[in-house]
Amino acid sequence: MAKDSAVLKSLRDQKGQFVSGEEISKKLKVSRSAVWKEIQVLKNLGYEIGAGPHLGYRLLGIPDRMLPDELSAGIKTKFIGRQIISYEETRSTNDAVFHLGEEGLKEGVCVFAEHQTQGRGRLGRAWVSPKYKNILFSVLLRPDLSPAGVSKVTLMAAVSVVKTLRLLTGRRFHIKWPNDVLFHEKKLCGILTEMSSEPDRVNFIVVGIGINVNADPGELVKGATSLKEITGTWQSRIEISQTLLETFESDYLQLKKGEFEALAKKWEEFSSTSGKRVTATVLGRKIHGTAVGIDKEGALWIRTDSGLQEKILAGDVQHEK
């Protein structure tokens, strides 16, 4: 998709007021026909651009598309999402970022997609999302962690998502261990963390986040919900993405400083798992009990019905009714 457009920036700077083609062409030192061509490109991307004789052009509306220009406009991050690639369609944003990691790109680069042909969730499950409706992106990280420490990043990402969604919608979203974001037990967001590593050293991590934003109930899988369904109105995917990237960066910097405990506390606050009756499935074995909470490594502790405490590092947890 388009890289940052100087013409778009000129229009944006006018905040909806007219600017003449001549003025833009002088400012950017390009011909008036080059300006006209770029205006057509922007219109094709879905930008609403008004034109009046002797008045010039003005920006009336931006497209509901995850364009790098829109995602970058006004974002306050230092390194997360300062470099963005957007695809109409890709196999999976995690795969795309994984390849960028192998090519040695710096941490913070993000890949957004309108559609994934092989979207994945945890444990190899499919992640399905209708085109142009939801947020699908992945980010490259290069933290100084051992592979065992990587689950902290996953828990952190869930905290960042809940903070963002609570802030923007005022609704009470919860986290189901380890990293599903729920609203009244219906799934709104999934997070898939993958890494390339040696046994004792992480090369890089890819965090993929999928949030159901404007999907209609008929477009969602069973047990899922969307922000539109919850709030009753269309939501700006751009605004949510920008706030999320900013929150994510600030939480990630906290994690990098070694302050995971503050994040773990937030996680506990947002958790709908702690204190609940749960069934955990670990390598085919089912464990029934009450979730006690997470420890400083991000493991879930369960007090089983036989009175033992069990530590769950992997697997699935179901909340009992």
Place this chain on the structure above:
Amino acid sequence: MAKDSAVLKSLRDQKGQFVSGEEISKKLKVSRSAVWKEIQVLKNLGYEIGAGPHLGYRLLGIPDRMLPDELSAGIKTKFIGRQIISYEETRSTNDAVFHLGEEGLKEGVCVFAEHQTQGRGRLGRAWVSPKYKNILFSVLLRPDLSPAGVSKVTLMAAVSVVKTLRLLTGRRFHIKWPNDVLFHEKKLCGILTEMSSEPDRVNFIVVGIGINVNADPGELVKGATSLKEITGTWQSRIEISQTLLETFESDYLQLKKGEFEALAKKWEEFSSTSGKRVTATVLGRKIHGTAVGIDKEGALWIRTDSGLQEKILAGDVQHEK
């Protein structure tokens, strides 16, 4: 490089005796000129093929190259190295196999190379090896392990290498924790394990093994040695590779059955670290003490000078003089 050649197989079946071009052409149902062309291809690959009037062709010698045909000939494995790709030159065999892993190939596929342009060792260090002299290969594995369990595979690989080299040369090679193979404290072999994983599930593992075989002292980095230097004679890279793949498979099957303890015992037997005065460097911190041994997770335990026992999962260990 060439895939399995039917003409080569016909020559090999004669065990050095002549076979006529006509006989080969009848057996393989191809023209005599096709047989002649294939003979030229084999000669170009370095095969020594004798030809006599009215006698036909016979195989006199195979090239000192890591060709899939040679590596596969007579190998007794079930899945390790049943599919082999050989490169004259590649960036790194680990990178090549990593990509095969991402493409979903089955475990056991191997990539060999005569030369790596960006060969790597542990912790991002360079691995340098002169062309056509040593063994450089990587293998794809898909064990049912958590990321924390992957160091077991690394330790196992070191055991497989030492078993193979002791068997073929009768010399006493040792392992320095976690996975360097030494001869009288000089490095002969390095192992680099890398993985693609979720925090709680391994997607796949790549084990890369580099063995200095016929490199001359002048071609080796400081502190390294080769089998040729140790034994005084040229060694067959093909024979070593085949024995190693067979040993590796049998050890890996043992690991998969959950019998790591037997491998750990072998590791202890081969270890030159256990019982030695060592300096471990962990995240920049130096720990001085006596290596006690490895535990069932593959961690090295050190009794420090202050009397504490420390568990080393990552980092570097130097044997003190």
